Amino acid sequence: MLVLVVLATGALVRAHEDMNEKVRGSLEIENGLWQLLSALQDAETGQRGYLLTGDPQYLDAYNNGAPHIPERLEYLRRATAGNAAHQQALDALAGVMERRLVIIDNGIALYAAGRIDEATSIIGSDEGKRLMDRARSIVAVMRSGEDQYLDALKDNTRRAVRRLEMAIVAAIVAVILLAAYAVFDAYRRSAGLVRTRNELRVVNSQLVQEAKTRAAVEEQLRQSQKMEAMGQLTGGLAHDFNNMLAVIVGNLNLLSRRLARGETDVERYIAQAMDGTERATTLTHRLLAFARKQPLSPEPIEINRLVASMSDMLNRTLGETIRVETVLAGGLWTVNVDPGQLENAILNLSVNARDAMSGGGRLTIETANAHLDDMYAANHVGVPAGQYVLVAVSDTGTGMPEEVVAKAFEPFFTTKEAGKGTGLGLSQVHGFVYQSGGHVKIYSEPGSGSSVKIYLPRHHGAATTAQPDADMAPPPQGAPHQVILVVEDDDRVRQMSVDALRDLGYTVIHANGAEAALRLLDEHPEVTLLFTDIVMPDVNGRELADRALERRPGLKVLFTTGYTRNAVVHNGVVDPGVQLIGKPFTLYQLAHKVHEAIHAGPD
Structure with a gap:
């Protein structure tokens, strides 16, 4: 052992x-x-x-x-x-x-x-x-x-x-x-x-x-x-804004000199300065669209009707060398989007298509009902499967290689010559579509043209009746008995708004903040409309409106802002029943918006 x-x-x-x-x-x-x-x-x-x-x-x-x-x-x-x-x-x-x-x-x-x-x-x-x-x-x-x-x-x-x-x-x-x-x-x-x-x-x-x-x-x-x-984004932004400011400042200086000499032939300087301001306004709107921060006012619409109403404008805008064709599907579903922003998106894509067809060609705008299945959604991050309405803008132009398509939605990226494009058109389309819950895709091949397809979620409900464009109608005039209280912390903007409203025939009183505005409201029971900026120190415009409505339940309110995140805009959409006009605005836009706010029914 x-x-x-x-x-x-x-x-x-x-x-x-x-x-x-x-x-x-x-x-x-x-x-x-x-x-x-x-x-x-x-x-x-x-x-x-x-x-x-x-x-x-x-x-x-x-x-x-x-x-x-x-x-x-x-x-x-x-x-x-x-x-x-x-x-x-x-x-x-x-x-x-x-x-x-x-x-x-x-x-x-x-x-x-x-x-x-x-x-x-x-x-x-x-x-x-x-x-x-x-x-x-x-x-x-x-x-x-x-x-x-x-x-x-x-x-x-x-x-x-x-x-x-x-x-x-x-x-x-x-x-x-x-x-x-x-x-x-x-x-x-x-x-x-x-x-x-x-x-x-x-x-x-x-x-x-x-x-x-x-x-x-x-x-x-x-x-x-x-x-x-x-740095690249701010550099491109500064370059474009400096160009626009140069146009505005230069023409205003020339206007001032001509008026000082008693000359009256100054219309072209005014027109050129206005053109510069409109371009600057468009640039800020495109930046907000790219950042998905622009306030949207969606409503149920029929895209076929919107595309049909744009045909004459597109023919005038694109020129005689471009043949515009529309292929509109029958029984097209309704979508819930901001019609003005959708028009801008289609116009942007159409202008890009025209630039890709320097020798002329055919532009096709097509609509259809579409279903994006689970496999498509799995291959495109952030795109839920479901029913969509398709708007496709196709051209017979030069097309784009894959590396250009990959960068097409980036801000300030452009293949056009210097001075012929800001590089914000497609990024604006991209921001608007995704802010609206949709999806956008580019299909292109060099030498065979391009097709940009916008997918917008289907809306289950009837479409609203289209309203005429406010800028195309004559501006409605006010009356002296209609009193407007203007509240704006920026003195120059407040004075401009006061002068414009008085020129339209309204009686106007004004304040630079919420406390002064509430005192004027108590002193003037005849005030018809509160016209207030949203972003102000101490008390913002939404809080001021709430306190004013406690005093005067029937008071009409019109908000204005250059940019706001939460006061009257949530998830990129203007709150129901809220009247809002974005800065900067023209006299025509202000006239129609004030008239609309005063005559709006109870919320």
């Missing part, structure tokens, strides 16, 4: 040595996997930093990581030669890393060649992130396999120790002492295994912290990229 116990003890010792060797090998495999993944992450971080800053010091991380990847892969192949699953996983990991390194090397090469835009566009691609996520997933699976392997070794060790203890109980005292030593040795080795495992966990925690640090650096780089895009 002693011999058997001794032999069993020897076998156990050899098993422990073999187990320790396997544990060391497993730990080395896990460490090798982390080193391999860290080398790829260093290469990616170095490339990203270099492309965003142009600083070659960032390439140090790339040079420290990328060259070591092949040798570490080879080491892991040798270390896992007997494990078919690991070998297969390493083959997949090698392929993923090879593709990621190709993308990284291409970005560095493009930047070094001066093709900076192409190089930085690689950063915004989802392909690099997808490959990195795949690499991390493969490493995690292999590490999990090694953890399971270590757990199995530990369980085997414990079972062997228990069997040896049962043999020692039946042996003589000497065998008991020998077995006790073997047990002690086994527990010592097991404790070493536990310590090794704990050390591995510490290393893993350090790697996780390093990954968080790297993620923070990447976030800083992304923020830098956002600031660069903001």
